[in-house]
Amino acid sequence: MIADIEDLELAERLVMIEGLMRHWAEQRARLGLEAGLGSQMGSIMEWKGVAPRGGVSGARILLGGAGLDHSAAEVDAAVAELGRRDKRGAVLSTLAEFRYLHGAPVREQMRVVGLAEDADRTYRNWVKALHLQVLALLIARSGPNRRHTVRRFTMRRECAKGASK
Template sequence: MIEAIEAVLKHWGSAVRSGVPSGGLASPAGTLMEWKGCPPRTGSGGSRILLAGAGPDYLASEVDAALGAIEQQDGGAVFSKLAEWRYTFEPALTVAEQVRDLQLGQGDAGRKAYTRLVQRLHQLVEAELKARQGLCASLQREAKRAGDRMRKASLQQAAAAHRGRAVEFELAQGGQGAIATHKARKAAGGGTACDRSSGDSAPVGSVAPRQAPVRINR
């Protein structure tokens, strides 16, 4: 028996009894029907009232997916049934009941077969969880590389656009070297004095002159 996997499977079994791996939010109408009225204020886990972190339990979902993959393997149905019999019943089934229902044999032979089956289940679940973790890590690395490529392309595009605007500015200001001249004049005389964006620009904060009212002779 692998103790860590045993703990993980017990957690999965508890989640299954609470209806957690499927995720989703509880139905208000279903809650009223289940409690025959308003539920208690203390709340409860599972299918009745999902508490903080409403939705699927990540660890339970991973174990559920691992067991599903194991079930698809040759001879995997017995391991799926063992996991259900061993971890999801409340109160828990005795070993003798599990041996009988799984048809593993009689007496000591059945118990030894059951022990070997549990050990094999733990090994398969551990391998499947590690494989899923490795796949997840690989997808994360690929996503990071894709994000880095997109950021690099965005920076290159922004730099190209900036260079294009610089060329347009120099052409509008009289040719090559206009940018350096503009910066020097701006540093020497202030930004507003060198603002050549339009011919009628006024300093910031200036007020337009008041016009005399127009008289109309009747």
């Protein structure tokens, strides 16, 4: 999905990031940061034996409490990384939390960011900057370097050292 973002126009990217941020907020509101799966003994006690695994539609136990889905977890990590960057990043991270997680009114969001009440255009610029920063972090997190282990040292073969002596 992130690879598809690179092919979109800027306006489409911002709309997509807005949707991802809303999805992140919904996931956090529903599941929170903590996740846990029920114990096997709890399932045995609830069902008086092994829980049903098949049968008619709707008879299966849904896996609830397994945590944020992948896209919401990536947005969560991007917002957290943004908050650790610098002072501006911390303000953008706070704006993300107030805008999406708390659902605060625009005036409250502006107050938290430190904007005057009549600075609507500046507020929209801050939201756009938030979306662009989250987009950049999501693209960086999905890049090829993220998929492989990075080696911080050079690997030397033992036979090569022995052959040079």
